[in-house]
Amino acid sequence: MTELILLGAGKIGRMIARLLHDSGDYSITVADADPEALKLIQQALPVRTEVVDASSEAGLTRVIRGKQFVISALSFRFNPLVAKVCLDCEANYFDLTEDIQTTQAVRELARRAKTTQVFVPQCGLAPGFVGISAFELTKWFDEVDTLHMRVGALPQFPTNALKYNLTWSTDGLINEYCNPCEAIYEYKRMDVLPLEGYELFDMDGIQYEAFNTSGGLGTLCETLDGRVRELNYKTVRYPGHRDKAKFLIEELRMKERRELLKDVLEFAVPITYQDVVVIFCSATGRRKGRFVQKSDARKVYPKFIAGEIWSAIQVTTAASVCAVVDLHREGKINDYGFIRQEQIPLPDFLANRFGQMYQGSEFVPRTLAQS
Numbered sequence: 001m002t003e004l005i006l007l008g009a010g011k012i013g014r015m016i017a018r019l020l021h022d023s024g025d026y027s028i029t030v031a032d033a034d035p036e037a038l039k040l041i042q043q044a045l046p047v048r049t050e051v052v053d054a055s056s057e058a059g060l061t062r063v064i065r066g067k068q069f070v071i072s073a074l075s076f077r078f079n080p081l082v083a084k085v086c087l088d089c090e091a092n093y094f095d096l097t098e099d100i101q102t103t104q105a106v107r108e109l110a111r112r113a114k115t116t117q118v119f120v121p122q123c124g125l126a127p128g129f130v131g132i133s134a135f136e137l138t139k140w141f142d143e144v145d146t147l148h149m150r151v152g153a154l155p156q157f158p159t160n161a162l163k164y165n166l167t168w169s170t171d172g173l174i175n176e177y178c179n180p181c182e183a184i185y186e187y188k189r190m191d192v193l194p195l196e197g198y199e200l201f202d203m204d205g206i207q208y209e210a211f212n213t214s215g216g217l218g219t220l221c222e223t224l225d226g227r228v229r230e231l232n233y234k235t236v237r238y239p240g241h242r243d244k245a246k247f248l249i250e251e252l253r254m255k256e257r258r259e260l261l262k263d264v265l266e267f268a269v270p271i272t273y274q275d276v277v278v279i280f281c282s283a284t285g286r287r288k289g290r291f292v293q294k295s296d297a298r299k300v301y302p303k304f305i306a307g308e309i310w311s312a313i314q315v316t317t318a319a320s321v322c323a324v325v326d327l328h329r330e331g332k333i334n335d336y337g338f339i340r341q342e343q344i345p346l347p348d349f350l351a352n353r354f355g356q357m358y359q360g361s362e363f364v365p366r367t368l369a370q371s
Contacts, residue, residue, distance in 0.1 A: 001025065001026065001027040002025060002026050002027065002068055002069060002329055003026075003027050003066065003067045003068045003069070004020065004026045004027065004028055004029070004067060004068065004069040004070070004071065004325070005028075005029045005030075005031060005063055005064055005067045005069070005070050005071070006020075006028060006029070006030045006031070006071045006073060007031050007032070007052075007054060007060075007063075007070065007071065007072045007073060007074050007078075007082060008031075008032060008072065008073030008074040009030050009031075009032035009034065009037035009038050009040070009041050009049075010032075010037065010073065010169075011168075011271075011311075011314055012073045012096065012124075012168075012169075012313075012314055012317050012318055013030065013032070013037075013041075013073040014040065014041060014044070014314075015310055015314040015315065015317070015318035016071060016073060016318040016321060016322060017030055017041055017045055017047060018044070018045065018305065018306060018310075018318075019305075019318055019319065019322045019354060020322055020325075021045050021046075021047060022305075022306060023322075023326075023353065023354075025326075025329070026069075028045075028047045028048070029047065029048040029049070029050060029063065029067070030047055030048070030049050030050070031049070031050040031051070031052040031063045032049075032051070032052070033051065033052065033053050033054060035051055038050075038051065044306075044308075050062075050063045054074050054078040054081070054082065055078065055081065057081060057084070057085060060081065060082060060085040061085050061088065061089065064082075064085050064086060064089045064091055065089045066089075067089070067091050068091065068092060069091065069092045069094065069325055069328075069329070070082065070086050070091045070092065070093050070094065071094045071095070071321055071325065072093070072094070072095040072096070072097075073095075073096055073321075074095075075169065075171045075172075076095075076097040076098065076099035076102045076171070076172065076175065077099075077102075077171075079095050079097050079099075079102050079105075079106065079121070080102060080105040080106065080109075082095070083095075083105070083106045083109045083110075083119060083121075084109055086117075086119070087109050087110075087112060087113065087117075087119075090114055090116070090117055091117070092117055092118045092119075092120075092328065093106070093117075093118070093119045093120065093121075094120045094121075094123050094321055094324060094325055095120075095121045095122070095123065096122070096123055096124040096128070096317060096321060097121050097122060097215075098122070098124070098126070098127055098172055098175065098176060098214070098215030098216065099172075099175055099179075099215060100179070100182070100214065100215055102121070103121045103122060103218075103219070106119050106121045106338070107119070107121075107338045110337045110338035111337065111338075113336060113337045113338075114336070115336050116336065117336055117337070118328060118333065118335070118336055118337065118339050119337065119338050119339065120324055120328070120333075120338075120339040120341075122218045122219070122341055123320055123321040123324045123325075123341070124316075124317040124320055124321060125151060125153075125277065125279075125313070125316045125317050125320060126149070126151040126215075126216040126233070126279075127215060127216055127217065127218030127219075127341060128218070128317075128320045128321070128324075128341055129279070129316065129320045129341075129349070129358060130149050130151050130216065130233075130279060130281065131149075131217070131218040131219070131220055131340075131341040131342050132341050132342060132344050132345075132346050132349055133279065133281050133296050133346055134147055134149050134220065134281040134283070134296075134342075135220065135223070135224075135341075135342035135346075136296075136345070136346035136347075137281055137282075137283040137294055137295075137296060138224070138227075138228075138283060138285075140283075140287065140294055141283065141285035141286060141287050141292075141294075142285070142286050142287050142288065143285050143286040144224075144227060144228045144283060144284075144285040145228065145229050145230070145283075145284045145285045145286070145291075146228065146229060146230040146231070146282075146283065146284045146285075147220075147224065147228050147230070147231045147281070147282075147283045148230075148231075148232060148234075148281070148282045148283070149216060149217070149232070149233045149234070149280075149281050150201070150208075150210050150233075150234050150235075150236050150278070150279075150280040150281070150282075151216060151233075151235065151236060151277070151278065151279050151280075152208065152210075152235055152236025152237055152277070152278045153167045153168060153275055153276075153277050153278075153312065153313040153316075154236065154237065154238060154275060154276055154277075154278060155167075155272050155274065155275055155276075156272075156274045156275060156276050156301075157272075157274060158238055160269065161240075161244060162241055162244055162245070162269065163237065163238035163239075163240055163241050164237065164238075164241055164269065165269060165270055165271060165272035165275070166265065166266065166269050166270065166271045166272075167271065167272065167275050167311055167312075167313040168313050168317070170262050170265055170266055171262065173265075174255075174258050174261055174262060174265075175214060175215065176194070176213040176214050176215055176216070176235065177194055177195060177213060177214075177245060177249055177255075178194060178214075178249060178255040178258065179194060179214035179215070180192070180193070180194065180214060181193070181194055181212040181213060181214045181215075181217075181232075181233070182214075182217050182221045182233075183212075183217075183221070183230075183231060183232040183233075184221055184224065184225065184228055184229075184230060184231040184232070185230055185232075186229060186230070187226065187228075187229055189221050189225055192212050192232075193212060194211075194212050194213055194214055195211050195212065195213075195242060195245060195246045195249065195250070196211065196212050197210075197211055197212040197232065197234060198210075198211050198242060199211070199234070200239065201280075203278065203280060203297060203299075204299070207239060208236045208237065208238065208239070208278065209236070209237050209238065209239045209240075209241065209242055210234035210235060210236050210237070211234055211235060211237075211242045212232070212233075212234055212235075213233070213234065213235040216233035216234075216235070217231070217232075217233045218340070218341050218342070219340045219341070219342070220342060223340060223342050236278050236280070248261065249261070272311070273302055273309055273310070273311040273314075274302065274311075275301075275302065275311050275312045275313055276299055276300070276301055276312055277298075277299065277300040277301075277312040277313055277315075277316045278298075278299055279296070279297070279298040279299070279300070280295065280296075280297045280298075281295065281296045281297075282294075282295040282296075283295070298358060300312045300315060300316050300357070300358065300360075302315070303315050303357065315357055316357070316358065318354075319354045319355060319357040319358065320354075320355070320358075322354040323349055323352040323353075323354040323355035324341075324344060324349075326352055326353065326354055327344065327348060327349070327352055332348050
């Protein structure tokens with residue numbers, strides 16, 4: 001059994017714990033500052049739990065020491081300290097962050113990693129799977145011209161003016177809407193403004209809007225620097241959402257009062273488990289002398305797992321980090337130190353028992369698979 005500690009017992013943490021426990025290959029401890037969140041985990045799964053303050057180095061050291069793997073499903077602001085403790089305790093580190101500065105801090109720490117140790121940030125949906133999928137597209141071309149990545153977690157049945165429900169971390173959502181966004185334009189790396197770059201597109205007969213948000217590219221700007229003329233990432237929403245979000249964040253200047261914005265959103269915008277995750281990556285370039293295009297389009301819906309409905313964003317985010325951890329445990333991620341998502345081959349990811357959920361397949365717990 002592989003010893004693993006999961007930091008964070010929220011919506012995504014519960015899904016990660018469920019998937020890893022049901023695989024039968026991980027001995028799991030779940031740690032969180034909230035005893036009530038840990039109680040919910042204990043009611044559903046026979047795992048160990050620990051109350052820990054993630055801002056305390058001593059507390060983190062106490063729960064991480066001796067573990068082979070650490071998954072942080074915490075808010076991005078805790079991750080630099082978690083990564084430091086992992087370095088000191090010689091544990092393998094994985095997180096879900098979309099925050100660019102956090103990833104840079106993790107990379108700096110990874111420079112001092114042991115040759116048996118990996119630091120793999122950005123293991124969620126976007127950044128995460130979308131980077132693996134998009135980079136795989138580029139391998140098909142002799143010369144890549146453009147690479148566009150579009151991802152959104154949307155309510156299946158939008159009813160409010162925002163045409164949106166909370167499905168993921170509110171801190172992460174605000175971060176994406178307020179921070180500068182990386183892109184490549186005419187072979188030059190640059191920052192572009194969030195909520196700009198507006199466009200409309202259709203997929204399966206449904207019209208969506210897309211606009212710049214921060215963090216979704218992960219490390220692809222660096223990896224593809226000088227190799228593509230244009231690279232960008234945009235968040236997908238239903239038409240009309242962007243304008244209302246821009247009014248809140250820019251005209252009402254809520255980006256300067258992020259805690260207030262978080263309080264307003266969590267008070268007024270309900271959570272839904274009836275969501276859909278839209279993933280659309282498209283590349284153009286030259287192959288065998290011709291200018292061609294290739295795309296990867298997916299939709300993931302909620303899944304019924306272990307007697308409970310799990311939202312699409314829970315499934316995709318948790319399945320992604322579980323797949324990356326699993327691939328490393330199986331020796332299919334052989335490097336050490338800082339690992340970029342695009343270093344993970346898409347075929348290996350999709351063949352993994354957790355990654356298969358991006359293909360519409362259901363996760364089969366080991367007990368059922370062997371029966």
